[in-house]
Amino acid sequence: MLAIVLAALVLFATEAAPVDVTAIGIMVSLLLVEPVTEAAASVGLLAESFAVVSPGEGISGFSSVATVTVLAMFVLSAGVERTGIVETLGERVAAFTGDSERRQLGATIGIVGPISGFINNTAAVAILMPMVSDLAKKGGTSPSKLLLPLSYASMFGGTLTLIGTSTNILASDLWVTLGPTGAEQFSMFEFTKLGVIVALVGTAYLFTVGWWLTPERIKAEEDLTSDFELSEYLTEVVVREESPLVGQTVREALASMEEDVDVVQLIRDNRTFGEPLGQKVIRGGDVFVVRTDRESLIDVSEGEGLDLLPEIEVSDAELETTEQNQGLVEVVVAPRSSLIGETLATSRFRERYDATVLALRRGPELMRSRLDEVSLRVGDTLLVQATEDSLGRLNRNRDFIVAQRVERAQYRREKVPIAVGIVIAVVALAALDVMPIVVSALTGALAMVVTGCLKPSEFYDAVQWDVIFLLAGVIPLGIAMEETGTATLIADGVVASAELLPPIGVLGLFYVVTALLTNVVSNNASVVLMIPVAVEAATRIGADPFAFVLAVTFAASTAFMTPVGYQTNLFVYGPGGYRFSDYVRVGGPLQLLLAIVTTVGIWFFWL
Template identity: 50%
Template sequence: MVVFGVSTGALVVFALIGVALVLFVSEVIPNDVTAIGIVVALAALEPWTGVGARGAISGFANTATVTIVAMYMLSAGIGQTGLVQRLGIRLAGFARGSETRALAATIGTTGPIAGFINNTPVVAVFIPMITDLAKESGVSPSKLLLPLSYAAILGGTLTLIGTSTNLLASEFTATLLDRGPIGMFEFTGLGVVVLAVGLAYLMTVGRWLTPARIPADADLVEEFGLEEYLTTVRVPAGSPAVGLGLGELDDRTESPVTPLQLRRNGEAFLAVETDQRLQAGDVLVVNGAREAVNRFLKRQGLDRVPRGEVTEETFADAPSADRLGRAVVPETSAYVGETLSEARLATFHGMQVLAIRREGELIRTGLHEVELAAGDLLLVQTTPESTEYFADGDDLFVLDEDALDRLEASDSDGGKGVDAVPPLSPKTPVAVAIMGGVVGLAAFDVLPIVIAALGGVFAMIVTGCLSSADAYDAVSWNVIFLLAGVIPLGLAMEETGGAALIAETLVATATILPLVAVLLLFSVVTGLLANVITPVATIVLMIPVAVDAAARLDASGFSFLLVVTFASATSFMTPVGYQTNLMVYGPGGYRFTDFLRVGAPLQFLLAVVTTLGVVWIWGL
């Protein structure tokens, strides 16, 4: 059946894509869950979509999917060597005192690294050090963190393994074009140009456009606007609170006031961990709105301490191990969608959340009922033990605020102090050699990239560079399910003629535009989509369309495919376009419009550079 020249099958697939786009943008349900729904819908509607059960789950067996799983694991093996951490700390030490040097060192290092290992852990390591470096240099952290993320994205264009979209493009190249997969370094020349242009932009125009949202000299209490929420109180003789444990005190408190720290005779105790009972003369640091604290004081018979100002140093100088820190909620976190009450961070991990920064707004009251969202920046009272616990998973990125201090300790005592920079793993040479072997075998076509990558994972595990548990934990399974779920959409578009229909519409622009302008149009449209519905979903939808359009225009299908690949891999205009953007969103104090202001010129500049570069190297 055909309706207005469009087959029923194509209409059904377009309807599925429309629903998927709405769900991707609104995130009413997680994107990976949406992808699973796509798989089910495609198979259930096989008479119209042309995709049966085997085709619907083909994304899980796709070589790109398997390769990406392996690359996550290989990146974890490299990450455990400590190379990235030491490099970041050394760079911070080198660039201290100069904004220009700090910016150049940050983006000039992050970009090349991201061409070979997953950029998420690289950015996670760099964020706290760059933040600390910025403050010590008298520069707003906001001026460095957005360029950090953008440089990590740009680096993904350097090699085939730089991003998941590159690997997907290679798979499409083998299936849709009359040629083999893309080589490891086949587009590296253009990638170097894109990286160079992007870094030059970030050092000049981007530097001017990037706002200074967080004051350079603000401590964490000021940064989160908690001056009016943290109060120091004393327990006088005769107070009904004398003899109570802090947990009992909290339970007896009707108003939302949370004790954080108990101080007694020069000692400090973390409120969520101590079993100390209150005595006359004890001093408490509590968190709550002024009106709530006043009611709390009256109910418990406590006194406010005159000039008892609470700052970050109140926690940093305490003999106890608790301190203030920041934690980012990644997309992969199990806490996304849970309230803080349900997450029970204080109960299980001794971590108290004091405030949340979300999309430029600060949440400081009613925290227990706030549902956590990807990209949230949490101000937490934490301990070294909880920081270490979360460092081994992907539920929270707890930013290591003491990295530069450890560097100074290491330098002052020859690296022998207890607080020194941790030494490299003895397995470092082996892990680096394995990663180099994977790249070399794939680059010289000795083995397909998927087999080389799996062989690298096997080698890392059997040599002890990586445990099997850590290997599985390193994979962002939500990304893998998203990838596997949207791949069949491309198959459905091909089967029903939907890709040809969209291509025909875009090809019509060739009647008024030169061919190179049509190629540029594909780059712009792809880039805009990638900023909204994720790069993975975009490349699956756009590559079949681009290849079909090239055939209709008697142009190079490979050139059109490469333009779409580069455009989908470089999404700068929204915080949700790429995971690293989301990671710096909170720590930089950015607003949504900041990404548009800084990223839009870069996006369109690179669209032009990429289009001209592809035409120059591969032709039309």
């Protein structure tokens, strides 16, 4: 078991494989222990065979209350999203902020915090990020000053209710399975009083110390071409009459070139054309806006009969002036995107979306050449030029998060009262103990489809299947740790190392260890690994195991110190232009502050 736990930690931390694949690998490893040891025992390599989980326990994650509840909550969040109510609320609040940075920060935190308590906080950030980016642009504020607080505030909101994050729901299920006899699921507002305190303290930090520490990585009021430092990579060339490219299509010409050159626009007879350009036949006198580096430009000009137009600076305004009303937007690669590990070439991005990628930002790193060869990662931000139709398709595609607001005609605004009513009913029924949360959530998910808030085909698209398989795969790990005594062994070590600490000190130690672990591996994996140990440790020192489980739950739901610690941190990593060190600088003091606040709060309320 220790070997499997260690392997899981290494794989989760290094992301050598997607986290959901790692989780399923853990589940399979647990299931294989018995047949492998039987085979070893049959040939004399072991004295006897043994098992760490039964087959039923090994696959119990798929039927877990936590897994099914989280699935239903994804559907509920999608139903609310499709009505457009969150964007509408954001727009109305933003109208009062003007160019005041503090009011913009207040609007960002004030919207995402409460919303994250009732719809999945990851979904809340994905929905609100375009609104916050537009808010910063219109108000002349650096988006870097608002996007990190957006991510952090969504985590505060996730601690307000049981359904705020999948972590809370998973912790509730594990408490019933691994806690003392008679342990019950967390109620809807079980820890809301502590969540409110965490949110208030966290908000105060973001308005004071956090605001001072948060850097302006992206300058205010810069256009996107300047933001991505494209002045040396975008230029205009004119095709000579005798050029060998004359008579070829743009696609044929690009395919014949060895240099890294991308055609962004064609200017012909005072008309400007954007994508799709591949089938246009090149004529003498055509002017092309191209993306390339200086060395490649010189080679192409000499070999292909092109003349560089001097003193031309390509700006956002020029790139957006085309026959097809093209625009420039930042597009973020989403966590469950099918493009992860693919390149722009292998995914046929240009052909699928009639869009051109001009640059790529990965945290602070900017890439503006050989883009077709770059393997895409979660959180990569692409600067894309595309038509309104293409932007709409990108906005609807769950592979991406468009970082600027794009009007979505498919919003079902007439369904707003119904969607909001369904969510209120789900929360109320669970909070009043009329029915378990899994039953009310599933009923609400079905109601979203029956009432037309979601189309049947959108039901499956709404679910983040990587999270579902992650939960299903790691839940048996907690069971195995408990049943094999591994949790007891680790808890003994923790308690022995903290002999000089009072119970509140051991409680704080569990918060800190879980928080550090969560900043490196998946938050859900951290909960599964730490809750069995927390229950055992609390039992050993005669403390309330529930308090220790809460410490683990809150710590796993608030990972501020790395971009990989929480999905929302990755969402804002590229659009904010942040460096890894920014998360440590801004999130480190916040993590320490909340470690103290949460530990003292749990001690006051539950011990």
